[in-house]
Amino acid sequence: MAAEEGKIDPMHQFEVQTIFDGFNLGGHQIAFTNSALWMLVTLGALWLFMLGGMKRQLVPTRWQAAVEGVTGFISNMMHTNIGPEGRKFTPYVFSVFMFILAANLLGMLPLGVVGIHPFTVTSHITITGVLAIVSFAIVLVVGFLRHGFHFFSLFVPHGAPWWMLPILVPVEFVSFMVRPFSLGLRLFVAMTAGHILLKVLAGFVINGMNADAAWVAPIVSVPSFILMVGISALELLVAVIQAYVFALLTSLYLNDAVNLH
Secondary structure: OOEEOOEEOOOHHHOOOEEEEEEEEOOEEEEEEHHHHHHHHHHHHHHHHHHOOOOOOOOOOHHHHHHHHHHHHHHHHHHHHOOHHHHHHHHHHHHHHHHHHHHHHHOOOOHHHHOOOOOOHHHOHHHHHHHHHHHHHHHHHHHHHHHHHHHHHHHOOOOOOHHHHHHHHHHHHHHHHOHHHHHHHHHHHHHHHHHHHHHHHHHHHHHHHHOOOOOHHHHHHHHHHHHHHHHHHHHHHHHHHHHHHHHHHHHHHHHHHHHOO
């Protein structure tokens, strides 16, 4: 915990700390950080999860059924939002969905009781921003490769009168360019806000228990702990929803690139 001498520091959990110095690249020291470590842990957890779905047994185990259920869920999403051509984008959207989901859930693990402090990589805009930029770049590449300059017709609302176009086209263009920012910020803000609230409540619990007055604990610590349990359950739901929303919006943006209007 980052509660020192009665002070609550909810932002300490987001600090990127160097574990060991890596190598020098162009005069810049490239270090291995706790953020990089937890991204590797996330990838390792995904590898173990997918390992159970590669057996292809005639009678699937629960593990295999879980993997097939997630892949089928993403595949159906892509087919519903894009159509038959959505199949080719399923691996990417599935990878993004699973990475965000695993990173969110690993950051919620109560490992602090054994001295391990989880790091939620999706609480950093650098991570969510890169994911959003990659998704947006794929949309642009697919749109221009498939439609050429006709892709710009995306900014012309279907059926709009010609005299409204000088107003509607800039609005549609700005709305389109804001997509990567909203995609990255939505995930970043949701995960950061929840973890800050949990850290503040945890600080109330600890400070209340350590207070000199005996009446502080039942008035401050107990309600804070109950509220913390409830918000933790809500944060688990948010972790799943945010991964789903990111994948859903990515599929909808890809639909615009593939099918236009």
